[in-house]
Amino acid sequence: MNTAKPFSLLILGSVMSFGLIGCKKMHTGVTPIPSAQRSAPEVGIPSGPVGGNPGGQDIGAGNRFPGGIDPNASNLATDIDGNTPLGPRDIEGNYILDREAFADQTVYFEFDSSVVSPDQKPKLEAVVARLQTDPAFHLKVEGHCDERGTDEYNRALGERRALSIREYLIAMGISADRISTISYGEDKPALFGSDELSWAKNRRGEFVLLIPKN
């Protein structure tokens, strides 16, 4: 899969859902994600503030669904550049954090790059498959770097890596509000050496599966 494909799918789907929601104030190019979860119940147009307001409402405000939970679709709209906002992160207390679930799915990156290379894609497919078994699962993506960047540049690069992985998962059908990101920059290396092997193992994205406690 090349990188252009998921985004064209996104845009296509977005155009379709745009018509459904019909918000008159929405900016051109601000496209809600068509992430009606495959496993989520079909409830049609959500009730609540939007349904009760015939005049329509700006979904860009982010307050459309109190509590941030949209029963039908993520309210995290992908912008014209392809960036998808992050959802609330203070949910972790309600979940068991399973670091082993995707221990074999760690994604590795080239030097100073946040592009997910084709040989890493099967790992993302495995992650998607698992997430689709239970719509209550959430996912945390951790971005890491090797030591050959400066500390704060690497903190931003690690986040960019985690976000790139997240974008692929969204394009593969996972709702944006199920995936959070964190960057550790170069502060949590997998290996402590200063050699090519260590660097290659440290430029990575790791997954933590969040399983509801109840």
Added chain:
Amino acid sequence: MRALFLALLLTIPLQVRAQQEIVIDKTATATRVIPIALNGFTGEVASTLKFDLEVLGFEIVDSSKAQYNVTGTTTAHVEGRLIDQVTKASLFAKRYNASTRRAETHALANDIVSQLRQIPGIAHTKIAFKGQTGAQTEIYVADYDGSNATPITSDGALVAAPGWGPNGSILAYTSYRSGYPDIYVQDLSGKREIIAKYPGLNTSAAISPDGKWVAMILSKDGSPDLYVCRIDGSSLKRLTKTRAVDATPCWSPDGKTICFVSDSRGASGLFLISPDGSGMRKLRTVGSGKPTEPDWSPDGTQIVFTSQWRQFVICVVPAAGGEVTTLVDGEAPSWAPNSRTVIFSKRKQGRRLLSLLDVPTKRIKDIPQSLAGSSQPSWAK
């Protein structure tokens, strides 16, 4: 003996006069290493004075080779007299009265520096940095020479990127205490607030020179971008909208421009932007590797940054852009209030340590290490 003394009297003044005639313009004066002799000081006073002067491009030499001579005592209080070896004139003579010998010595060093370099002394100034003890990191504040290092956090978590507000009164930094990187603003009494805890990344806080605003990198909108908010976290505004890595903002001393790193528009570089988000433009850094971590000099004339190309190198570029001057190996540079000295960090056998750079002479002075590691220094100004 008498003959030798006469000979010295004859030769030294001539030599020095010759030097002074060559050295005309101010730049040449700034880049000149000044030979100076220290006489009558002992112990901590002697070592502190030596360190303070070496940081500013002085070389401590024997009296016979010195252009200036500092004579003094370290009895009850530090006393010092600065003598011009050429004219034998006494430039000043003072007795210092402070709470510690160390503080008195720093005051003497400041007087010598302001007299001979025509810039304010920095020996009394403070730094903040990320300190490491074992697996723990905390934010530390110390004297500029690394002494009196004290942790100001006890988060037991990853911390990073301290940056001072004006007058050394407050610090902004990143802490992972909540499990995620958040931006804290703390005054030195210990009171602190979280000003940014958005989803994703919150880091690289830089407080504006007037202390009213904070520039920072957030990823809440889906990519690491540059934002500005008030010092209390309100009035958040997004300045950049890229899909690239934006990182490490700093402010111009007049507060009208923010310099930061971006990978957008192809090759990465330093960019300038107004705090209202207008006028984004690239800063020309001719002859640099990949630039990161800019810091704008307090006098507004230069930007120091880390050039990243296989290794880390400290470079300066005129604030208007142009040819880059490569200085020394190192990273994370931060200007002293004198716009001459830079503190930076370097990696040595897997450890991080702090070092001071006298930019015009390119002389460096390592700060004695009291912790397992020290990095990301920020100089209070």
